[in-house]
Amino acid sequence: MTCYRPREERCCSLDPCRHAAETRLLCGSIWLSLQDNKPRMNRRQSAKPSSFGSPNATTAAPNRPRRAPVSGASLHFELDRTRFAPPFFKQIRDHIRKAVAEGTLRVGVRLPPERQLAGMLGVSRSTVVHAYQELVADGLVRAAPSRGTVVAPLEQGEIQGPGAAAGSWTLTLPPLAALGSDSGLLSEIVGATGRGDVISFASAAPPEDLLPVAEVAELLQQAFEELGPRLVGYGPVDGIPELTEVLALRMRAAGAMAEGDGVIVLSGSTQGLALAARVLVEPGDEVVVEVPAYLGAIQTFELAGARLIGVPVDADGIRTDSLEEVLSRRRVRLMVLQPNFQNPSGASLSQRRREHVLWLARRHGVPILEDDAYGALYHVAPAPGSLKQLDRHRLVIYLSSFSKTLAPGLRVAVMCGPKPIIARIAIAKQFSDLNTSPLGQTIVSRMISSGLYDANLERLRSASRERMRSLLHELDGMPQLLERDLDPRGGLHVWCRLRVGDAQEAATTAARSGVAVVPGTAFYPTGMQRAAGRDRIRLSLPVSGGHAIKVGVRRLRQGLEQLSFGGEQRPARRTAVVV
Numbered sequence: 001m002t003c004y005r006p007r008e009e010r011c012c013s014l015d016p017c018r019h020a021a022e023t024r025l026l027c028g029s030i031w032l033s034l035q036d037n038k039p040r041m042n043r044r045q046s047a048k049p050s051s052f053g054s055p056n057a058t059t060a061a062p063n064r065p066r067r068a069p070v071s072g073a074s075l076h077f078e079l080d081r082t083r084f085a086p087p088f089f090k091q092i093r094d095h096i097r098k099a100v101a102e103g104t105l106r107v108g109v110r111l112p113p114e115r116q117l118a119g120m121l122g123v124s125r126s127t128v129v130h131a132y133q134e135l136v137a138d139g140l141v142r143a144a145p146s147r148g149t150v151v152a153p154l155e156q157g158e159i160q161g162p163g164a165a166a167g168s169w170t171l172t173l174p175p176l177a178a179l180g181s182d183s184g185l186l187s188e189i190v191g192a193t194g195r196g197d198v199i200s201f202a203s204a205a206p207p208e209d210l211l212p213v214a215e216v217a218e219l220l221q222q223a224f225e226e227l228g229p230r231l232v233g234y235g236p237v238d239g240i241p242e243l244t245e246v247l248a249l250r251m252r253a254a255g256a257m258a259e260g261d262g263v264i265v266l267s268g269s270t271q272g273l274a275l276a277a278r279v280l281v282e283p284g285d286e287v288v289v290e291v292p293a294y295l296g297a298i299q300t301f302e303l304a305g306a307r308l309i310g311v312p313v314d315a316d317g318i319r320t321d322s323l324e325e326v327l328s329r330r331r332v333r334l335m336v337l338q339p340n341f342q343n344p345s346g347a348s349l350s351q352r353r354r355e356h357v358l359w360l361a362r363r364h365g366v367p368i369l370e371d372d373a374y375g376a377l378y379h380v381a382p383a384p385g386s387l388k389q390l391d392r393h394r395l396v397i398y399l400s401s402f403s404k405t406l407a408p409g410l411r412v413a414v415m416c417g418p419k420p421i422i423a424r425i426a427i428a429k430q431f432s433d434l435n436t437s438p439l440g441q442t443i444v445s446r447m448i449s450s451g452l453y454d455a456n457l458e459r460l461r462s463a464s465r466e467r468m469r470s471l472l473h474e475l476d477g478m479p480q481l482l483e484r485d486l487d488p489r490g491g492l493h494v495w496c497r498l499r500v501g502d503a504q505e506a507a508t509t510a511a512r513s514g515v516a517v518v519p520g521t522a523f524y525p526t527g528m529q530r531a532a533g534r535d536r537i538r539l540s541l542p543v544s545g546g547h548a549i550k551v552g553v554r555r556l557r558q559g560l561e562q563l564s565f566g567g568e569q570r571p572a573r574r575t576a577v578v579v
């Protein structure tokens with residue numbers, strides 16, 4: 001190991017210096033051994049105690065390395081405590097990023113334990129934890145078993161060394177966490193789904209064997225013969241008329257499109273959430289989300305700078321008593337709700353609460369973005385409809401997708417709401433992607449007009465019902481490991497409470513056993529509420545087909561059993577069970 005201190009400042013003249021085996025980090029006037037992580041006084045500085053700024057330092061004996069006073073003021077990366085300084089966690093994070101970029105901290109070097117660094121800097125441990133978490137998310141450091149947090153190998157193409165902070169610009173990018181909590185999780189989930197050796201309960205998509213491949217191929221061929229190059233050209237921002245007309249007709253028939261409403265076709269609900277965040281919310285605005293909520297919605301609104309207020313969901317959907325309290329105390333800009341077969345809880349909003357939510361929205365003048373990705377995918381009986389159908393005051397903006405009811409790869413979704421809002425969404429969409437691909441739109445439009453869409457949906461519903469039954473049956477065989485609050489009546493998800501381990505451990509052990517699940521924490525906004533998801537995981541119907549359920553749950557069980565050895569089992573807490 002190397003001593004990184006300039007030769008003339010080393011504590012001995014050997015090169016590498018005698019104490020280099022301890023791998024030292026220069027922290028201004030303190031030498032911090034990164035092996036034993038004990039801060040030590042640097043000789044030169046100790047001879048000039050006044051420069052320390054620490055009262056203890058004045059008594060330090062020169063030329064004798066000894067324990068240094070633990071003081072943030074004496075550290076090289078002294079924190080800026082002035083009024084407009086960046087938050088401490090950012091300062092710590094950026095200091096370490098810079099040190100990695102410049103090569104002061106090399107691969108394998110162990111960072112000080114969180115508690116110790118916190119003590120030295122005079123900040124809370126959670127501040128250091130936060131900084132380290134962001135560095136881990138960036139891939140700059142990693143948690144090494146029994147070693148703590150160590151500097152990770154650099155990604156290919158990244159340069160390390162003196163002055164590299166300027167050259168290796170990728171290391172100085174804003175941290176990944178700036179893109180939202182669990183920013184990489186969605187793509188990881190989709191990635192794991194494609195791996196043949198993994199049975200994925202993580203992806204919220206219709207099973208592959210139920211995708212209408214032959215129908216789509218045939219329609220596509222017909223459409224090419226008929227439309228030729230128009231099928232692969234640009235299209236209108238708000239969608240091809242062939243589709244917007246069909247959608248408007250269906251929404252009007254369902255009572256979900258009122259006088260003065262417009263529709264727009266979007267590239268997935270993901271785009272709908274992003275555009276709504278851009279158009280309806282300004283940084284710092286308060287936005288109500290359910291807790292737990294769809295992680296894509298959480299990430300999108302957090303990225304838009306919204307302050308998320310989580311309102312709990314139970315078996316009857318969002319708790320309107322809590323919602324009422326929040327709305328009367330806070331200045332909420334928007335509510336983002338999933339009234340039907342909510343992702344991840346599976347809960348649907350009861351009729352009484354639907355009316356209550358709309359009443360509250362009106363009373364407090366807060367619009368609702370209704371994300372209805374799963375309403376049509378009921379298993380037993382149709383969902384009670386949408387909030388949009390009940391809305392008499394034009395407070396609801398409706399968003400639905402063909403990803404769960406037809407095929408996610410088509411990237412087609414629809415938004416319906418008051419025309420002034422849709423017009424703004426259209427402008428934002430223009431900046432985002434100009435238009436949704438006419439290919440996907442044409443398929444959706446022709447699937448609907450030909451009746452193939454409804455026929456396929458019926459198939460999907462009955463297969464999902466059977467597979468959900470089988471998944472629940474398998475999960476019921478491991479009550480000592482996990483349980484659930486309700487049996488979903490639609491959608492794709494089962495929200496489970498772990499009786500052993502925590503969400504992250506469960507997801508990690510499951511992955512080692514060859515199954516992918518999503519840790520519950522991902523469904524909560526950043527901050528205190530996240531802890532609420534620590535004993536949860538979400539399982540979705542496997543995309544690889546019904547046969548995967550038995551094997552997948554067996555693997556999950558094996559993984560969780562490992563967690564239960566040595567760990568404590570939480571008491572059962574089966575509450576409201578809905579069948």
Ligand SMILES: Cc1ncc(COP(=O)(O)O)c(C=O)c1O
Binds near residue numbers: 204268269271294402
């Ligand atoms: C509730 C909810 N909303 C929106 C989406 C995004 O779907 P897409 O962008 O594929 O339409 C999902 C996907 O899982 C979801 O579960």
